[in-house]
Amino acid sequence: MSQELLVNMTPRETRVAVLDNGSLQEIHIERARRRGLVGNIYLGEVSRVLPGMQAAFVNAGLSRTAFLHASDIHAAGAATGNTSASEAPIQQLISEQQRVLVQVLKDPMGSKGARLTTQITIPSRYLVLSANNPGIGVSARIEDPDERARLRAVTEAMLGPDCPDGCILRTAAEGADDEALARDWQFLQRLWAAIQHRGEAAQPATLLHEDLPLMLRVVRDLAGEEVERVRIDSREGYARILDFSEAFLPDARSRLEHYPGERPIFDLYGVEDEIQRALQRRVTLKSGGYLIIDQTEAMTTIDVNTGGYVGHRTLEETIFKTNLEAAQAIGRHLRLRNLGGIIIVDFIDMVDSEHQRQVLRALEKGVERDHASTQISGVSALGLVEMTRKRTRESLQHLLCDECPTCGGRGFLKSAETVVHEIAREILRAARQFEVTRLLVLAAQEVVDRAIDEESDSFAELETFIGRPIKFQAEPLYSPEQFDVVLM
Template sequence: MSQELLINVTPRETRVALVDNGSLQEVYIERARRRGLVGNIYLGEVSRVLPGMQAAFVDIGLSRTAFLHASDIAAAEGLFDSKPRQTLPIQQLLKEQQRVLVKVIKDPMGSKGARLTTQISIPSRHLVFLANNPVVGISGRIEAEDERERLKQFAEQFLTQHPDHGVIMRTAAEGVSEPELARDWAFLARVWSAIAKRAVDAQPGTLVHEDLPLLLRILRDLPGEDIEHVRIDSAENHARADAFCRSFLPETGSRLVYYPGERPLFDLYGVEDEIQRALQRRVSLKSGGYVVIDQTEAMTTVDVNTGGYVGHRNLEETIFKTNLEAAQAIVRQLRLRNLGGIIIVDFIDMEDSEHQRQVLRALEKGLERDPARTRISGVSALGLVEITRQRTRESLQHLLCDTCSVCAGRGYLKSPETVVYEIAREILREVRQFDVERLLVLAAQEVVDLAMDEESDSFAELEQFIGRPVQFQAEPLYTPEQFDVVLM
């Protein structure tokens, strides 16, 4: 398996593409004007406690107050226990105007503010430092029992130095020597000490610790054994990444490659075209079928269609092959578009229960490699598959696009015929209310053309009925649905 990280850096934007065997899997984008907040630590002030929601709104200095649920408030002694921790009522945990140190775990999305936790954690390549939470956790992806025991013993040694704090051993810690782990721990302990000191003197709404920029954060979190090269198209940022790796990630530094080519890096690997396709509703399948993806406020819907695929045997086999191919495409699109929350997939109806099982298995197997937490239900009585996927940052569409100013996000417009009939009704309404000599209608060109051509007889009858002349004037800046009836 060959994976590469492609990093495109410009003064205002950093973009990272994860390419697996020539196929784009994930895209990360960070803009200078709108950097992500996940990982940042703030000294906040509780502005409102909501017992009915078991949550509080916290002012951390942003335009919108952030959201803190009772389950995300510290003292999480049961974080790694099999039994869930009992959460106290929010009014017993917080009060208004109380200062609280919080970490952002979800960026603001749409009209919602950031989501917070008081369970402060600071990650490095191999460890996660848990402030004021004296527990030990080992990544579930480390399966060898002797290695898990070795790492647990290391972690317990670290906790003897700082008994009030805890540690999670990340997947990358597997096989790493004790001195390297000790260096990571010492670094994280110094970072926490600086945070705690700044928080004492800070005013509410102050950013006391900012997470690394995308360029360095991606080097810290992503590169594993599967990633062969990290290609960076900026000499300055390649040097910056190299210095960071020499200090903290020596095993990653050898994989850094500076790309000096004249052809843009993302163009060379076809990433730009893939990003453009990821903004479209329709995803074509090699067989001739296709998938339609629609994002809504509440959920994302995915519809599978056979399209031009007619198969070679029978209808059931055609449907099965299309659904199987669609399952693989859907897995990729969820990661590429960064779709989160509730996802409803409408596969083509399958009569054979074995076919249903195989399609679900293909979906589950594909999602096993997804770093975001996912859960799949079986096929419902309506033939739908429900997926939930962890959402921590905005989707690619929300990040790169704005709501259409013409259709207001509906995805469709009233036909010129509909607008013409609305104009006729508005004229009748105005004439009944006001005494006017004539009327002037301002509308888009296609609406005026229809009114003066195919509907000219109708407006001639309307003029005769109201006893007043009606004139039309095309306005090039009007949207197809926009019109004004001017009384003269």
């Protein structure tokens, strides 16, 4: 499969698009004012311990106190006997006002602060240093048993028997020579020693180490052998990525390319249009069917519909073909929209169990290339497919959009008829409480039109009942639900 990375850079924003065979699969966005925090290392101070939640709040110098769960605490010597860190009471692991070295696992999302861990990991091109956690791990994506054995043997010799830190071999380490792995490990050890040294002299709530900016992280993490080229539309950005590649990723250097064209690179590949479509609820399938994707606080729901697709054979065959196409589209949109947490998919009901199995297999295949960990259950008794996808950063919708100021995020508005009835009740309430000579109602144009046209008889009766005249005035800046009853 042909894969390309497109890097679009402006002074205040960097965007990276991942394309498979010309189709947009992922979009990564980093803004100067809202750089992601995942991977950053801080010297924090425990502000509060919550035994009932097996968690603590930590002041790491962020806008909100961050969350540290007991399972994310490296408890060397803290737990006793055979009790693991996650099973030990958090009071044995940490205490208030304690200084702790922490790393951000998840960015702040919505009203929640960042999630932290004391199990520090520092990645490089081929390796990940796991601080104070001896052991060697090999990426599951390296499938050749001989290569896995070779990498493990090289790493064991490199670390030696007394090394206090562990090492994880990334997928990119497959085929790397001994010298390249040794250079990576030496770099990680020097960096970790420098972080520890800064931590000893720092005050709490201090940033000790910041992860690479997006344009360099992408080359480090995503520019594997399957990527044919990386196109960068900024000359300065291209030069910086080139320098970084020469120092750390020499194999990627030949695939870097500066794009000098006048037409924006995202327009050239149709990425801008794809981003706009990814912000819509409705996803149209080629067959004529469609998906409805709704994000809520608790979960994301995806509803599959046949739409205008009627097929050429039986109803069951039509449903099966629609569900198959939907499964492939869902796998892509999970990555593209960066949807995480609990995801419920309501496929069209299938009678044939073999059709159910094939649709599930298509869904599993659709998420195979996803970097985020995904788990899919079978079809439930209600005919729903439940799945989870690891969430480490904001979804595309939350990153690019704000809550609608008109509907307050509900996604719908009260009808003009409903608002007119609310106005009538408010007029009655005001007339009973206050001595006034007349009333002026300020409302949106459509509400005023409804009141003086279809509801004119009702307001005439209301005027007679309260004994005071009622006047309506349209306000162009009012939302359809907004109104004021002015007493005069």
